[in-house]
Amino acid sequence: MKAILVLWPSFLMAGIAEVVFFTVVNPGQLYLFGEPVNYSAISTYSIGFLGFWIVCAASSLLTLFLLRSGGEVNTPPA
Numbered sequence: 001m002k003a004i005l006v007l008w009p010s011f012l013m014a015g016i017a018e019v020v021f022f023t024v025v026n027p028g029q030l031y032l033f034g035e036p037v038n039y040s041a042i043s044t045y046s047i048g049f050l051g052f053w054i055v056c057a058a059s060s061l062l063t064l065f066l067l068r069s070g071g072e073v074n075t076p077p078a
Contacts (some may be wrong), residue, residue, distance in 0.1 A: 002064065005060070005064055006057055006060040006061050006064060007057060007060075009056070009060050010053055010056035010057035010059070010060045011053060011056075013052075013056040013059075014049055014052035014053035014055075014056045015049070017052040017056065018045065018048055018049045018052055021048065021052070022045065022048065027039075027041045027044035027045065027048075028041065030044065
């Protein structure tokens with residue numbers, strides 16, 4: 001059940017990051033390791049969204065991890 005606490009906010013923020021990033025950057029003019037990216041615009045948008053989603057999910061997961069109480073952290077596993 002805690003997965004929704006990570007995945008839903010990160011999905012929303014990835015969507016916002018996607019819109020902001022690709023408003024500024026043209027997907028046809030991207031370079032990766034000095035070579036132009038030869039994917040279609042839709043593919044570039046999809047890969048970008050998944051990348052933003054992974055970064056935002058990592059941020060949400062770290063927040064959830066840091067919200068644990070001292071009792072949860074110091075209790076030995078059963």
